[in-house]
């Protein structure tokens with residue numbers, strides 16, 4: 001498995017299925033609504049939030065635009081602190097490194113703390129093929145893993161499951177892989193969480209090797225940081241003898257002090273808390289405390305491809321908070337699975353094509369169209385990634401990649417059909433999007449002969465409109481006008 | 491070419507012609523926070539942790555009350571007497587799992603976020619100690635409480651492993667219902683030692699490192 005789930009249908013058809021699933025839509029609407037409200041409340045408490053966002057974006061840019069020397073510095077400080085540093089060009093290489101560490105210690109299982117990088121490289125599948133079981137220890141990931149399912153949200157990966165389904169999964173599957181769920185398990189969340197606690201504690205206490213990712217890697221001190229809620233991260237980072245952390249090269253931040261900015265931005269943007277329950281930091285090996293053998297795998301797997309994209313490289317600033325998912329009208333209705341990738345939502349719509357390149361995979365190429373360009377993601381993003389601009393640029397790249405064999409109109413129109421093919425979707429797109437005049441500044445205005453404003457690029461048809469100017473749409477769409485005026489009667 | 495050389499070469503190629511890194515705009519340089527300890531206590535309690543405030547000579551009594559007879563482990567260098575507690579002698583994880591409670595000191599408290607940071611130095615024990623038992627009694631001195639995250643980061647040494655704790659372990663993974671306690675200690679008691687006077691008048695800018703932190707990026 002690479003960055004997208006194998007065999008996933010392109011976004012429009014996957015979205016059609018997801019839209020028809022009312023359970024999923026109900027859960028998602030509740031989840032995204034709840035987190036949105038919590039986030040808004042704690043962000044409002046911070047009167048210099050905008051300054052923090054600007055600082056966060058600049059700090060990440062400083063690391064990214066100087067990435068070669070920052071990586072070398074990180075390697076030096078990690079090594080000085082007793083860690084073993086490995087480099088991986090791609091998913092395959094990273095998986096092989098982790099597997100060989102596990103094999104060196106003769107283990108047939110590892111415990112894992114939720115990490116998008118290890119999911120991206122398909123580590124669990126790789127280890128399984130080598131006869132090593134990888135136990136996910138985050139409650140949601142456990143639900144997903146036991147349910148033989150795919151995660152649907154960065155932060156709450158099992159948001160598509162309700163409590164009755166979770167109970168059923170625990171009762172059916174826990175016994176097969178370890179300590180069974182209590183026979184009288186009800187669907188009370190407290191009881192379900194307790195069943196997971198007992199089931200996983202057995203694994204934590206005996207595990208010899210743990211695998212993690214990292215939220216941040218500090219170049220000047222060689223410190224890795226894991227931000228979490230449940231304590232499963234602490235278990236994995238503390239109890240086993242050996243720890244392997246798979247870290248994307250974009251996770252670097254320049255200095256220890258820079259964490260002050262990110263540890264303010266991330267929890268408030270992510271779970272809508274002033275601070276998440278647990279944050280662990282470690283720099284290599286501490287004698288007598290925690291794992292005495294520490295490995296760090298620095299992973300490229302497409303990140304340098306993204307870095308080479310002048311418009312798109314800002315996506316590497318992403319701190320995976322998932323705020324953009326929770327404000328996205330498209331995501332709220334389709335859920336994460338429709339994106340066919342471990343990176344769903346607005347960030348997934350740009351990150352997957354940037355990491356993998358366009359023009360080779362229909363699923364990836366459809367993602368830049370999975371948006372209405374409303375701009376809510378940009379507003380919410382703690383590191384100010386201008387997702388709409390990157391989407392527009394990627395659409396142009398998708399169209400270019402399909403030339404001359406495919407007519408650009410065909411590609412663009414197919415994607416447009418997804419949004420225009422249903423009244424409800426069109427409503428969402430119009431109300432919130434760049435199809436209405438308010439946000440079109442972002443997509444480039446020109447003047448038609450005679451001075452009429454024109455759009456040189458519209459959503460869903462970048463290349464098509466490159467050679468055909470369209471009049472700028474009115475500031476209010478017909479549908480919005482109809483609703484507001486009750487069909488012109490008021 | 492080794493993977494290291496190749497990744498670095500790709501990075502350099504990707505950055506050919508890239509703009510120079512931007513300057514980092516300043517972040518806040520100080521905001522008064524008068525009731526530092528009150529704020530800290532209130533924010534810790536917001537996470538549904540139990541907060542106990544007391545004077546220096548009441549600490550041991552308060553610890554004993556919080557423990558309520560639980561089988562307790564303590565770091566060997568804990569500065570307070572905990573009758574009946576066993577000092578850590580390098581117990582295995584399984585052995586720790588048999589104990590019900592742990593008492594530790596702290597390194598830093600953060601008022602704005604209600605966070606306690608352990609750097610696992612004096613009186614705090616190794617990381618496993620404050621993780622496996624189900625009740626964690628954490629003793630924070632008034633002079634360890636700072637206003638915000640920047641002050642905490644400035645006080646802490648990255649070479650030491652750290653655990654930042656904001657309330658008991660929690661999850662919202664099941665239909666977004668918050669459930670306290672999954673893997674970390676399910677009960678957290680924070681004993682805050684020292685009078686209000688100690689913290690009064692501190693400001694977010696008062697520590698001296700704030701503001702300067704961003705200028706040096």
Ligand code: SF4
Pocket residue numbers: 269317318319320321322323324325347377380381382383384385
């Ligand atoms: S793109 Fe921004 S808002 Fe979205 S997950 Fe990344 S950091 Fe968060």
